[in-house]
Amino acid sequence: MKLSRGMFLGLWWLTSLSAQTLDWCKSQPRPAYGQLERVKIPDPWFEVYKIRPGVLAIYEPHQFEEVISYLIIGTQKALLFDTGMGISNIKAVVDGLTGLPVSVVNSHTHNDHVGDNWRFTDVYGMPTNFTRTNAKGSTADAQAELAPGQICGSLPPGFDAKSYRTRAFHISQWLHDGDKINLGDRTLEVISTPGHTPDSIALLDEPNGLLFTGDTFYLGPIYLYRPETDLDAYVVSITRLAELAPRLKLLLPAHNVPVAEPSYLPRVLDAIQQVRHGQAKSVSREEKQEYMFQGFSFLLSR
Numbered sequence: 001m002k003l004s005r006g007m008f009l010g011l012w013w014l015t016s017l018s019a020q021t022l023d024w025c026k027s028q029p030r031p032a033y034g035q036l037e038r039v040k041i042p043d044p045w046f047e048v049y050k051i052r053p054g055v056l057a058i059y060e061p062h063q064f065e066e067v068i069s070y071l072i073i074g075t076q077k078a079l080l081f082d083t084g085m086g087i088s089n090i091k092a093v094v095d096g097l098t099g100l101p102v103s104v105v106n107s108h109t110h111n112d113h114v115g116d117n118w119r120f121t122d123v124y125g126m127p128t129n130f131t132r133t134n135a136k137g138s139t140a141d142a143q144a145e146l147a148p149g150q151i152c153g154s155l156p157p158g159f160d161a162k163s164y165r166t167r168a169f170h171i172s173q174w175l176h177d178g179d180k181i182n183l184g185d186r187t188l189e190v191i192s193t194p195g196h197t198p199d200s201i202a203l204l205d206e207p208n209g210l211l212f213t214g215d216t217f218y219l220g221p222i223y224l225y226r227p228e229t230d231l232d233a234y235v236v237s238i239t240r241l242a243e244l245a246p247r248l249k250l251l252l253p254a255h256n257v258p259v260a261e262p263s264y265l266p267r268v269l270d271a272i273q274q275v276r277h278g279q280a281k282s283v284s285r286e287e288k289q290e291y292m293f294q295g296f297s298f299l300l301s302r
C-alpha cells in the first residue's frame with residue numbers, strides 16, 4: 001500500500017489499514033480550505049479555489065494523493081501546472097475557467113501529476129530520460145491509486161476502473177532551468193529542482209512572490225524513497241529554494257493544501273541536513289523510515 005500524504009504527526013502507524021483509511025477520509029475537509037475562496041464548477045471530482053488573482057488551485061480531494069494542479073491565467077495565455085490523476089476531465093474544468101490557450105507544464109512526471117496531459121496539445125517537459133519514459137504512459141502506478149482505501153467518496157460516473165491507466169502524451173517543447181514562460185502580464189521562471197525525481201521543477205512568479213513547489217515541498221510526508229529519488233540533488237534543490245524564501249510571499253505545493261508560508265523552506269533545508277548527518281530521529285513505517293518535523297516529514301527508504 002502507498003502511504004497517504006494526508007496523515008502525519010499522529011499515531012497512525014499503530015493503527016490498522018482500515019483505520020488509516022478512515023482517518024484520511026475523515027480528516028476532510030482540511031481546515032485550511034475554510035480560509036480559501038471556492039470557485040463553483042460542475043464536476044464534483046474537483047474542487048477549485050482562487051488563491052490569488054489569476055491563480056486557481058484545482059484540488060482532487062477524493063483520492064488519497066490529494067493532488068493539486070494550478071491554473072495560472074495571464075492576459076495572453078494560461079499555464080496549467082500539472083494535470084492531476086486523469087480520473088475525471090481536468091481539461092473540461094480548465095475550459096470552464098479560461099478561454100485562453102493553455103500550455104501544460106508538469107512539476108514532474110509521476111502519474112498523479114500527468115494524468116490528463118494527453119488531453120492537451122501544448123505540453124512542456126524537462127529533457128530527462130525519466131520524463132521521456134513516463135510520457136509513454138503506464139498502468140501499474142495508476143491502478144495502485146485505486147487500491148482499497150485510496151478513494152474517499154465516489155469515483156466519477158462512467159469512470160472505468162479496470163481500464164484506468166496513465167495515457168501516453170506528447171511533449172511539444174523542452175524546458176530548461178531558468179526558462180521564462182510569458183503569459184502576457186505574468187512571467188513564470190522555471191527552476192530545476194531535481195531530487196524527488198530527476199525532472200522536478202518549481203515555478204517562480206517573482207513579482208508576485210509566488211513559488212509553486214511541486215512535490216519538492218508540501219505539508220505532509222514528502223516522498224524521498226523511490227528509486228528515481230536523489231537525496232544529494234534534493235539537498236541542492238532545497239538550498240536553492242530556501243535562498244529565495246526572503247523574496248517570497250507564498251508557497252503553492254502540489255499536495256494536500258495549496259498554501260504554505262515561505263519560512264518553511266529554510267526549515268526544510270535544516271531538517272534534511274539533520275537527516276543526512278544522522279542527527280534526526282525517525283520511526284519505521286512498513287518498508288520506510290519517517291523523519292518527523294513540525295508540519296512536514298520525510299519518508300526515506302531503509
Ligand SMILES: [Zn+2]
Pocket residue numbers: 108110196215
Ligand atoms: Zn511525485
